[in-house]
Amino acid sequence: MAEVRARAPGKIILSGEHAVVHGSTAVAAAIDLCTHVSFRLDPPLPPENGDGSVELELTDMGLVFSWSSSRLKEVLGDGFADSSTPVSCSPGRIKLIAALVEEQNIPEAKIWLSSGVSCFLYLYTSIQGYKRGKVVVTSDLPLGSGLGSSASFCVSLVGALLALSDAMSVDTSQTEWFKFSKNELELVNRWAFEGEKIIHGKPSGIDNTVSTFGGMIQFRLGELTHIKSGAPLRMLITNTKVGRNTKALVAGVSERASRHPDAMASVFTAVDFISKELSAIIQAPAQDDISITAREEKIEELMEMNQGLLQCMGVSHAAIETVLRTTLKYKLASKLTGAGGGGCVLTLLPTLLPSTVADKVIAELDSCGFQCLKAEVGGRGLEICFS
Numbered sequence: 001m002a003e004v005r006a007r008a009p010g011k012i013i014l015s016g017e018h019a020v021v022h023g024s025t026a027v028a029a030a031i032d033l034c035t036h037v038s039f040r041l042d043p044p045l046p047p048e049n050g051d052g053s054v055e056l057e058l059t060d061m062g063l064v065f066s067w068s069s070s071r072l073k074e075v076l077g078d079g080f081a082d083s084s085t086p087v088s089c090s091p092g093r094i095k096l097i098a099a100l101v102e103e104q105n106i107p108e109a110k111i112w113l114s115s116g117v118s119c120f121l122y123l124y125t126s127i128q129g130y131k132r133g134k135v136v137v138t139s140d141l142p143l144g145s146g147l148g149s150s151a152s153f154c155v156s157l158v159g160a161l162l163a164l165s166d167a168m169s170v171d172t173s174q175t176e177w178f179k180f181s182k183n184e185l186e187l188v189n190r191w192a193f194e195g196e197k198i199i200h201g202k203p204s205g206i207d208n209t210v211s212t213f214g215g216m217i218q219f220r221l222g223e224l225t226h227i228k229s230g231a232p233l234r235m236l237i238t239n240t241k242v243g244r245n246t247k248a249l250v251a252g253v254s255e256r257a258s259r260h261p262d263a264m265a266s267v268f269t270a271v272d273f274i275s276k277e278l279s280a281i282i283q284a285p286a287q288d289d290i291s292i293t294a295r296e297e298k299i300e301e302l303m304e305m306n307q308g309l310l311q312c313m314g315v316s317h318a319a320i321e322t323v324l325r326t327t328l329k330y331k332l333a334s335k336l337t338g339a340g341g342g343g344c345v346l347t348l349l350p351t352l353l354p355s356t357v358a359d360k361v362i363a364e365l366d367s368c369g370f371q372c373l374k375a376e377v378g379g380r381g382l383e384i385c386f387s
């Protein structure tokens, strides 16, 4: 029996969500809220004892799913991907997987989990075949709120599955949390992107990339550049608690873009400039109060401009607008983060903002029924542990 644990962070997008799917630059950072996966790979059973099963436990939801290895083989067949070469899930395979997920009778109220469970089955069977084993998942992140729970689920799951596969030659005697090598992380990221496709439809890859590598990144067309903030950046995250689905929102923006190609191309270009400018400002050092304030004023203005363009793409929401109005009363700038349509909003908390004002704005947001989250920005990516 072999066992491994993996954890991978969620993220905030500081600029460029949606537009990044259409080729614009975006800026994102890891946050210290993670998805945690533990994976136990069991030895094969003697033939007289059957063939065992693949199990998924979603502890936070109190749900356990199980498929016998023979059922998986019957439906999905013998043909396997090589775990060291990520491949996309074909439309035919996704239908077969959806049927296997349906057999599990997910409660109607949690039907939104189906895409995550399909993603699990695809990644598990692609990397581990039908070997019997159990995966247990817990998450610090609110699911479906714009903080990249889908990508952190994919990255932590792939990290654990690959750690016990032939594709990696890791030292399993390590008992401390450790990071994969750069090449190994790249393999994780490519598989996680294939998983994210099952959940998002057409992902840009920014969420799985920042979850895998951590820190803060500038991202465009699959290319990442690591960036470092020249001064501390404090963000308040407000969860409107309005549920939404990234796949539908991404599809909605694409439909708008096909109805108004020239206008939307200009919107995406404007976002590209905003993200590049934001990235440069974030990286510029600022030490004294005057330069810190000037830097933060520019960041605030760019956040507001980005928010205006997100409204233009049709992904804001009445609850998001309420957060914007509330924070503006305190002269604070905000923008939605992630796919929008509800979910989370970011507010810059300037360095010189008195803590009494921050407390007041948080209390007012709380009183509207929203939930304010405190998260460290720009921290660690995927980590693995064998103890």
Ligand SMILES: Nc1ncnc2c1ncn2[C@@H]1O[C@H](COP(=O)(O)OP(=O)(O)O)[C@@H](O)[C@H]1O
Pocket (backbone or CB within 6 Å): 035, 058, 112, 113, 114, 115, 116, 117, 137, 138, 139, 142, 143, 144, 145, 146, 147, 148, 149, 150, 151, 153, 199, 200, 244, 245, 246, 247, 338, 339
């Ligand atoms: N811990 C988890 N367990 C199972 N599925 C998950 C988990 N985290 C995310 N998912 C899947 O990802 C979906 C949410 O992803 P998405 O709509 O992209 O929002 P976000 O990535 O902003 O949280 C969920 O509906 C579920 O299918």
Ligand SMILES: C[C@@](O)(CCOP(=O)(O)O)CC(=O)O
Pocket (backbone or CB within 6 Å): 016, 017, 018, 019, 020, 021, 145, 146, 147, 148, 149, 150, 200, 202, 203, 204, 205, 206, 207, 246, 250, 337, 338, 339, 340
């Ligand atoms: C809207 C988008 O830019 C980010 C979606 O983030 P989230 O799933 O809402 O956390 C989509 C993507 O880049 O894949």
Ligand SMILES: [Mg+2]
Pocket (backbone or CB within 6 Å): 148, 149, 150, 151, 200, 207, 246
């Ligand atoms: Mg997502």
